[in-house]
Amino acid sequence: MTRKGRKRVRTEEKKGSRESTDEQNGNTRALLMIFKKNAAWVIALIAFIIRLIPYRLKYPIGYDPYFHLAYLEYVSSHGWVNYFTYALGPRGILMDHFHPKGMWATPYIVYRILKPFGTSVYGAFKLTPPIFGALTVVAVYYGVKRLYGWKAAAWTSLFLTLSFGHIFRSMSNYYRGDNYALFWYSVVFLLFAYALKSEREKKKKLEFYLLAGTAAGLSSMFWSAYYIVLALPLLTALFVAAYSLIGENRTYDAAMMALSTGLGAILASLLGRIAGFGMLWSENWQGEQVIKLTGIPPGPLNDAYLALHLLLLLPGTLLIILAVRWAVRLPQEKRRVIAWGLGVLTALALIVTIWRYGSILNTLSVGLSPSGTSTATAEMNRPGWEDLKTAYYTLLFLAPLYTLAFRKRRVENAVSLSVVLPLTAMIFYWNRFLFIGSLGIAMAAGIGASETLEFLKNERKTAALVVIGLLTIGLAYQSINTTSHLSPIANDHWEKALTYLRDHSYDNDVVMTWWDHGDWVTYFAHRAPVAQGTPSELTAKFYLGEVPKETLLDYGVDYVTVSYDTMLKWDSLLSTAGYHGSGYVLIIMAPVQASGRTIVFSWGGYSAVVEVNNKNATWNVLVRAGGVSFVPEETWVEKGNETFMVNTYGKKAGNAYLYVNLNYGYAVLMDEKTFSTTFARLMFTNEYPKDYRLVYSDGGMVKIFRLIHPNVEVTWGDSGPILHIINATGDKLVIYGYSDSGKIVFQKTYNVTGITEFKLPQEVKGEVIRYTYMKGDLVLDRGVFRRAGGWD
Numbered sequence: 001m002t003r004k005g006r007k008r009v010r011t012e013e014k015k016g017s018r019e020s021t022d023e024q025n026g027n028t029r030a031l032l033m034i035f036k037k038n039a040a041w042v043i044a045l046i047a048f049i050i051r052l053i054p055y056r057l058k059y060p061i062g063y064d065p066y067f068h069l070a071y072l073e074y075v076s077s078h079g080w081v082n083y084f085t086y087a088l089g090p091r092g093i094l095m096d097h098f099h100p101k102g103m104w105a106t107p108y109i110v111y112r113i114l115k116p117f118g119t120s121v122y123g124a125f126k127l128t129p130p131i132f133g134a135l136t137v138v139a140v141y142y143g144v145k146r147l148y149g150w151k152a153a154a155w156t157s158l159f160l161t162l163s164f165g166h167i168f169r170s171m172s173n174y175y176r177g178d179n180y181a182l183f184w185y186s187v188v189f190l191l192f193a194y195a196l197k198s199e200r201e202k203k204k205k206l207e208f209y210l211l212a213g214t215a216a217g218l219s220s221m222f223w224s225a226y227y228i229v230l231a232l233p234l235l236t237a238l239f240v241a242a243y244s245l246i247g248e249n250r251t252y253d254a255a256m257m258a259l260s261t262g263l264g265a266i267l268a269s270l271l272g273r274i275a276g277f278g279m280l281w282s283e284n285w286q287g288e289q290v291i292k293l294t295g296i297p298p299g300p301l302n303d304a305y306l307a308l309h310l311l312l313l314l315p316g317t318l319l320i321i322l323a324v325r326w327a328v329r330l331p332q333e334k335r336r337v338i339a340w341g342l343g344v345l346t347a348l349a350l351i352v353t354i355w356r357y358g359s360i361l362n363t364l365s366v367g368l369s370p371s372g373t374s375t376a377t378a379e380m381n382r383p384g385w386e387d388l389k390t391a392y393y394t395l396l397f398l399a400p401l402y403t404l405a406f407r408k409r410r411v412e413n414a415v416s417l418s419v420v421l422p423l424t425a426m427i428f429y430w431n432r433f434l435f436i437g438s439l440g441i442a443m444a445a446g447i448g449a450s451e452t453l454e455f456l457k458n459e460r461k462t463a464a465l466v467v468i469g470l471l472t473i474g475l476a477y478q479s480i481n482t483t484s485h486l487s488p489i490a491n492d493h494w495e496k497a498l499t500y501l502r503d504h505s506y507d508n509d510v511v512m513t514w515w516d517h518g519d520w521v522t523y524f525a526h527r528a529p530v531a532q533g534t535p536s537e538l539t540a541k542f543y544l545g546e547v548p549k550e551t552l553l554d555y556g557v558d559y560v561t562v563s564y565d566t567m568l569k570w571d572s573l574l575s576t577a578g579y580h581g582s583g584y585v586l587i588i589m590a591p592v593q594a595s596g597r598t599i600v601f602s603w604g605g606y607s608a609v610v611e612v613n614n615k616n617a618t619w620n621v622l623v624r625a626g627g628v629s630f631v632p633e634e635t636w637v638e639k640g641n642e643t644f645m646v647n648t649y650g651k652k653a654g655n656a657y658l659y660v661n662l663n664y665g666y667a668v669l670m671d672e673k674t675f676s677t678t679f680a681r682l683m684f685t686n687e688y689p690k691d692y693r694l695v696y697s698d699g700g701m702v703k704i705f706r707l708i709h710p711n712v713e714v715t716w717g718d719s720g721p722i723l724h725i726i727n728a729t730g731d732k733l734v735i736y737g738y739s740d741s742g743k744i745v746f747q748k749t750y751n752v753t754g755i756t757e758f759k760l761p762q763e764v765k766g767e768v769i770r771y772t773y774m775k776g777d778l779v780l781d782r783g784v785f786r787r788a789g790g791w792d
Contacts, residue, residue: 039154040141044134047161050480051130055172059488059495063516065175066490066523067532069125071095072104074791076111076121082740083768086791087518089510089528090556090782091770094742096276097284102221103177105275106132126172129179133170136183137161140439143190146197147412148405148447151454156446158472159398164479165391165427165438171483177223178435184219185229186439188212188260189419192236196253196415206256213260217267224279227305228436230261230268232422234317237261239418241324243411245339250411251325258317265309269301280304379432388427391434392441393478394471399424399441401448404455420444489565490520497702498524501559504695507790508714508783509558512707514566514573515539521561526791528784530555540577543679544584549691553709556782560692560705562683567668585671601660601667608667610635610660618647623656623669632658633672636684638700639663643686659684663699710780712773716789723758723771730781732774733758737766760787 035042060066071084080101085092095101110131111124119127137157145153160166170179195208212233219229234257241254272281280287282298290304291297298307320342327338388396402420405413423440426433449468456464494517501511502525511521511529518532531539538555541547543566566573570586589601589608597612611620621635630653636645639662657675659668674680681689682705688694696704712733713724723733731753737746746765752758752773760769766787773781 036150039150040138040145040157043141043154043157043161044138046158047137048130048134050161050483051133051167051171052127053171053480053483054174054486055126057173057486057488059173059490061174061486061488063489063519064533065125065173066519068104068175069122070519070523070526072107072111072125073121075104076108078791081786083738083742083786085508085768085784085786086522086526086528087532089530090784092528092768092784097281097742099177099224100221100272100276100278102180102275103223106180106222107175125175129170129175130172132179132183133166136166136170136179136186136439139183139186139190140443143186143193144416144443144446146190146193147415148450152447152450154446155449156443159395159445159449159475160438160442162472162475162479163392163395163438163442164482165434165441167479167483168391169435173488176435177225178432180222181219181226181229182436182439184215184222184226185232187215188229188233189236189415191215192233192257192415195256196240196250196411205253209256209260210263212257213263214267216261216264217271219264220268220278221271221275224277226268226278227280227309230264230305230309231313232418233257233261234313235422236415236418237317238320239414240411241321242339242342243414244324244328245335245342247409247411249325249328250414251321251328253411254321254324255318258314258321262310262314265301265306265314269303269306272302277303278305280306380430382429383427383431383434387431387434390482391427391438394475395441395445398445398449398468398471400444401452402444403448404451405447407451407455416443416447490524493698493701494520494563494565495524497561497696497698497704500696501525501527501704502792505559506713506715507792508712508785510556510783511559511561512539512542512552512555512557513561514543514563514569515576516569517561517563517565527559530557535572535576537576537578540573543573543677544577544579545676545678545689546577549707549709550778552707553781554779557707558711559695560682560707561702562679562705563702564664564666564700566679567683583671583673584677585669586674587669589667589669591665591667599665606669608658608660608669610667612662613646615639615642615644615646618649621646621648621658622650623653623658625656625669630656632656632669634658634675635660637662638684641697641699643684645685657684661700664701666700710773710775712771712781712783714783714785714790717759719759720762721760721769721785721787723760725752725756725758725773728752728754728756730773730775732772732776734772734774735760735764736770736772737764738768738770740767 054061060069067087070086074084074086075081082095083092084095087093107125107128110128111119111121114124114127137160140160141153141157144156168174169176191208191212195205195212198205198208216229216233219226237254237257240250240257244250244254280290280303282288282291282302282304287304294304294308296304296307296311298304301307301310323342327335330338405416420440420443423437424444427437452464452468453461498521505527509527511525511527513521513529515531515534515536518529521527521529522532530536538547542552567586567588574580574584587603587606589603589606591599592602593600599610599612601608601610605626607624609622613619619635621631622629623632631648631650633652633654633656634645635648635658636643637660655672657670657672661667668684670680678689681687682692683703688705691708692705693708694703695706710725710727710729713726715722715724731751733750733752735746735748735750736744739745750758768784769787770784771782772779
C-alpha cells in the first residue's frame, strides 16, 4: 500500500472513531434525557422497593402497629366503630380521642382497592407505609426541582430514599403516623416552591398558596400530632420575609405562606368534626393541659393548638412580615441593622415561646392515657451518635456541603433553609424526630452535592462525583443491610400464648400485662389490656408486688402475663415504678459452656455453674459475683412442664436466688427483694401468690395466670347479652349504657344478691355496655363490651 493510501486509511479510522465516540456520547445524552424526564418515578420506585423489604416478616415490627392493625381488622369485618372495647380495660377507648379516622381509613381504602387481587387487610396494612414513603420522595423531588433544578432534586430525593432515618417509619410492617405528616409537609413544600416561582402569574401563585393551605388542613385527618404541618410553614414565611431585607421584596409571598397556614388551621377545625381532632382537642386531656398552660380558650375551634396558631403564632408572624415590608423601603445599611434586630427579636420570641410553652412537648410525649409517664419510652430519648449514624450514615458528611448554596443570594435558599434548619435541630431532641429530620438532612446533602458539582470544574468535578457516588453507595448498602436485618419483637411464643387466651377466655375479660405487650394482647387475644401505648406506673408496681388485689378488681383484671421479654425490660420497669436506687437486682445469664451435665451461664462479671441432676437429687450449684463464689439461698429449675426448687450442696448465701431454665437455656440471678416480687413468684416458682392460677405456660417465655375473684363473664344469647356471675358474692350490678360517640345514655343499679345469671334488660340503652359488680362499696369486677356481640 502506498503512503497516500495508508494516510487515507488512518484518516478514515480517525473519522470512524470520532463517529463512534459521538454515537456513544449521543446514547449517553439520550439515556440522561430519559432519566431526567423520569427521575422522580425511578427514584420513587427504588424507594418503594427498599421499603417493601420487611413485607416478608411474619409479624409487624415493634409494638404500636399491632393496635392499629387490630382496629383495622376489626372495622373491616364489623364496620366502623368509635368506641373500641378491646383496649384500655376495663373502660375501652374512644378512637376519636386517639387519632383521626384517616389513620385507619387510608390502609382500609388500599385494602378495598386491592382486595379483588387477593390482598388481605394485613397485606394492605403493610403496603400503605411504603406507598406514602415513595409519594413523599416524589413531592420532595418536584419541590426541589422547582427551586434548584433537576440535579439537586435527583440527589435530594435519592438521599431521602436511601436514608434509614426515613425508611424506618415508612416501611412495610411498621405503621406510624409520622409518615403521613412528613408526606403532607412535603406537599406543602412542593406547593410553596411552585407558588414562589410563579412570579408573573399572580392568579396561579394564589392558587398554589390556597392548595398549600388545603394540604396543611387535610393533614389533620391522618395523624393526631399533625401540628408540625401547620407550624413549620410559618418558619418558611419568616425566612422568606427575612430574605426581603437582603434581596428582592418577597413579603407578599411570605404573607401568603403564613395566611395559608391560617386556612389550614380553619380547615383542620372543620374536618375535625368529621374525621376527628388531633391530640390537643379540647375534649382530650392533652388539650386541657395545653389550654391551662397557654391560657387561650379554643372556642369554636375545639383544639388548643389551632387556637394558639390562629390567635398568637399567625398574628405574630404577620406582624413581623409587616415590619419587614416597611423596612425594605429603607436604605440598604438601615435594612441590615433592622435585619439583625428582627433576627434577635425573633430568636428571643422563640426562646420565650419555648420557655413558656415548651412543656407542651412533654404533654405530647404521653400516649393513650393521662396516667402514663414518658420516662421509659425509647423514642422520646435524645439520640446518641449511634442513632444518628444509623439514621443518616454518610449523609452526615455530605450535609455540610449545603453551605455552598449560599454563594448565590436567592430566595430559594431561604425556603430550603427553613426546612433544613428546624428539621435538623429537631433530630437532637427526640429519637422519633430522626424520621422527620431525615428530610432536612437529605435536602442539605442533596442541594450540597449538586452545588459542589456545579462549583468544581474538570478533574476536580470528576473526583468529587466519584467521592459522592461512593458515599451514596455506602449509604445504600448500610440502609438496605439495616432494613434487611430488622426483625419483629413478637414471635410464635406470644402468638400461641395470646391465641390460647383468646380461645379460653371471655370477650369482656381484662388483662394485666407489661404496657409494651398491651397492643399484642389487643391484636392476638382480642382482649383489653389495662395499659398499652404508654408507660404505666400501675403495671410496673403490680409486677413489684405493690398493688393490692382491691386495685386489680377495680380495674377488672382477670388475667396476668409474665414473660422473658418483661425481664429484658427490668430497668425500664423499675424506672417506670419510680425506683432508681439499690435493690431489685435481676441479671439474665446465657449459657457459655456445657460439658456433660454441667452448664456454665454467664453475663458480665456474673456466672453460675449448674450440674444438672434429677428433680429429687441434690444439685451442685455455684454462683460467682464480684469476685466472690457462693451457693444461692434457693435454686429454682424449670424443665419440661415442671418448675421446682432443688436441694443444693454447701452453705447458702442469704441474699441470692437463682432460676435456671433448661427449656430455653438461660439463668436469672436476683436478690431477695426481686425474688419476693409478684413477677418473680409467678415467673420463676410454683409458689404463686394467693388467688393466682396458672392457665398457660410454654416453659419459660410466656406464662398466663388467672386471677381468682368474683367475676362477670359475658356471652350472647338469642335475646342479647347474658352476664354470668362466677363466685356470686356481690349484691349490686351497675349497668352503664354508652353511645358509640362515648356519651352516657343509661345508668341503673340492679340488685343481684344470689344471682348467677343476669340477662341484659331491654330497658338498657346504648351500643356499648359497661358494668361494675360490687359488694356494698367494694368493687369486685368491671368490664366493657359491645351490645351487638363480641369480636369472634
